[in-house]
Structure formats: structure tokens, C-alpha cells
Amino acid sequence: MAYEIQPKASHFIDGAYVEDTAGTPIRVICPVSEEEIARVYAATPAIIEQALASAKRAQVAWAAMTGTERGRVLRRAADIIRDRNYDLSVLETNDTGKPLQETLVADATSAADALEYFGGLAGALTGEHVQLGEDFVYTRREALGVCVGIGAWNYPTQIAAWKGAPALACGNAMVFKPSETTPLCALKVAEILHEAGAPAGIYNVVQGMGEVGHALITDPRVAKVSLTGSVPTGRKVYATAAEGIRHVTMELGGKSPLVIFDDADLEDAVGGAILGNFYSSGQVCSNGTRVFVQKGIKDAFLKRLADRLQDVKMGDPLDESVNFGPLVNAKQLDIVQGFIAKGIEEGARLVCGGEREKRAGYFLQPTVFADVSDDMTIARDEIFGPVLSVLDFEDEVEVLARANNTDFGLAAGVFTNDLGRAHRMVAGFEAGTCYINTYNLAPVEAPFGGSKLSGVGRENSKNAVDHYSEMKSVYVSMTAVEAPF
């Protein structure tokens, strides 16, 4: 029987698909055909209760298993995902509009990497022993309990796994709410985890908008919330979590600088700027959208960038030769077009692009602005679309100050052949994720996350373990107790 890729119902709770059509309908619109391809229903209070109760019930026994046993489940899920990579990539492409050429290598595979990595780590999670004379302290690394994950729409499979894998490895249960824009892929992550042996209730998915997210994170059974989303949503979710003194991870937006010095390899620098602005049609949180180019290399950079943009192939994202897809929906297209109009109005020079394609789908041409100044709207606000701004600079001290002159701090990159300068620049960047002579890679082995308004905590790497577990300290006395009376 062919593997069924379309999820069977709106929610996945307690090891099974669950439907409740009393919830608000959420239409899933294909960004290419602009037609409805699926419909799910937002979680009702009854669905939210089922998910939280099931997670709470399941978590204690899951945490009592050995890390090696838990890890085995995660690694099995990783294998299943790799076996079904093609079908899962098609689903991701349908959900987001990203080209299959991309989703085949960056989405389900990234989810599999996370499950494999944290599955491998699970058996090695430990506390420590501290000798204090004859007495000693030992620490127990314990799960937090029920964790809520809330996702953005640009990487629905990856986000579901980047949150789920470390949470489950540490012995937590998760209730995950995907973005209402891309609700399908997380359901497959839940289904596959269950198939791999995750007990019922350990990873649940419920659909809905902000209200459902809010209901989840205010429930007293919830110990932690991990959000991937915009800064305004992050402010609200962080404040709500603070009421209950809950643990948080905040993976938020950015307006990251990419600095290209005169001595950089031109071809690599242009490649980095392309990866940092046009992958996923520009809908990547860490994009280096403020491209600071030193004056001596600026003309050559702009010329080569315009040449290489000739190789953009737009079209049906399921065609594997297509390398540039539409934006995710009409609303995002409208927002990005608004920024382009603002760039022109404020005096930036449009080098190429800027137009919606005359075809069905939310296709927008890759857009490059030059002569952008620091105070322009397109240089200050996160656009989250295929819009690259080139800003000129003279020297290292000046460009570092300008690169950091933002409230965001997600990522930053530098292209130069001067190694000393490269390391000075990254030491000076106020950003959580930095790149030297490349851009936008996010391997599971490396911490990923932001500083300043771009976030709190880190995903991926051993660092994530500290955000999904806490240490219990146990003092053991080997001597008589001395009390004052």
C-alpha cells in the first residue's frame, strides 16, 4: 500500500489522529495554485484538555525509562523520516511553497538530524558528583515535565523536530502547536514518533491560532514554552510564561548584518549573500538582509549578484529544477510588497526585481536595493521575503558599529580573507549565530539562537539540553548533624 502523506485529521493526541469539527476551520492554501489543499480545525477547549491530560499522564513513565531507551525511539523515528524523505518533502513543499529542490535537503532531513543527534545524546545525559570533604553533593538532571512548542510557518517540519527531539530526549512530553499557516507537517512528525515507539501522549499536535497557543501556555500543567515566531509574539508569549515562572526558549526574528570586505573572495561573498537572502524565497529568520559592502568591491559585487540572479528559476516548486518558490501566502506577499514600495519611496536604488510575477501563485522576484542607508525602513525592519539591501562602508570600526546598531541580534556574517579581522568581527558582533566566509548553515551540532530582541536560549547542540532539563542538587551528609540547640 502506498504511504499516505496527507495527515488523517487535524490533531494528533495520545497516539492517534483526532478530529473535532466544532473548532474554527483553518484553510490550507497552496501558495502556487492559490487553492485550498486541506482543511484543519482549531483545537476546541476539549481538544486542548485531551492533549495536555495525555501529555501529563504519559510523561512520568517516559522520564522513568533510561535515556538509552528513549534515544532508541528518537533514532528509529529519524530512520523512518529518512526513508520517507521524498514524500515528507513534497508535503513540506505543498504546505510552504518552498522548492522541492530545497525541501529534499533541508527540512525532513534536518528533522531527522535532530532526532538522531538528541537520540544519541539521551543515554549520555547525566548529573555530577561534587566531593565536599567526607560529605558530597550529587546532581540529578531531571525533565521539566510537559513542554509546549509553538511554531512559525517557514520551517514546519524542522521546527517541530528541533523542539521535540531535545524535549523528548530529556524525558519531557510535548504538546506542539504548528503555525496556522502551515499546519500539516508537524502531524507527520507526531505520527512517525509514535510509529517509532514513542508512548501515546509523549508528542501531541494541536492546531490553532494565537488563542490556542495562549490557552496551552497558561495551563498550570505546563512547565516550559518554546516559541519560534516574531518579536511581537515573543514579547506576549514571554510575558505570559513569566506569570507562571515557566521556562522559555524564544527563537525570534532578526535583521542580520552580512559584512563583505574588499579582500573577500567575490564568488563566495555573492554566494553567501544569495544563501542569506533568497533561500526559501527569503523567509529564513537568520537572513543577512543588511549586506554591508566595502566601497572597493561594491560595483563588482552588484554586477556579479545581478548576473547570478539570472539563474533563478521560478515555477512549480514540485519541479526539481525550480530553485525559487512563491511566498507562503497572500498576506506575506502584501507585507513584502509594502516594504519594497517603502524602499523606493525613501530613496533606495532598485537594482533588480521588485515585481510580483504575472502568473498564479504568490511569486515575487528576488529584489536587490543599493545605496541603502541605515535609517531606511528596509534597513531597520524584518521583511521576511526576498529583499536584499546593500549598504556601503569604509572601514572595520565603522561597519561593526553600524552592524550592531539594531535591537535584533539573531545572526551576523563576515566575508574576508584576513583571518584576524574575521575573528575580531565575530567577537564584536552582537548576535547569537555568526558566520565566517559562509552564511545560514544550521547544523544540529551547533547552538542556534539569538541575542537582544531575537531571543532567549539556544536550540540544537548540547546547549539545548540545559533548556529542557533542570538540575536537582542532593546534599549527602556522611557525618553527625551539628545543630546549635
Ligand SMILES: NC(=O)c1ccc[n+]([C@@H]2O[C@H](COP(=O)([O-])OP(=O)(O)OC[C@H]3O[C@@H](n4cnc5c(N)ncnc54)[C@H](O)[C@@H]3O)[C@@H](O)[C@H]2O)c1
Ligand atoms: N529565531 C528562529 O529560529 C526563527 C525561526 C523561524 C522563524 N522565526 C521568526 O518567525 C517569524 C515568522 O513566523 P510567523 O509569522 O509564523 O510568526 P508569528 O509570531 O506570527 O507566529 C508564531 C506562532 O505564534 C503563535 N501565536 C501568535 N500569538 C500567540 C499568542 N498570543 N500566544 C501563543 N502563541 C501565539 C502563532 O499562532 C504561530 O504559531 C519571523 O519573525 C521569523 O524571523 C524565527
Ligand SMILES: O=CCc1c[nH]cn1
Ligand atoms: O528560519 C530559521 C531557522 C533556520 C535557519 N537556517 C535553517 N533554518
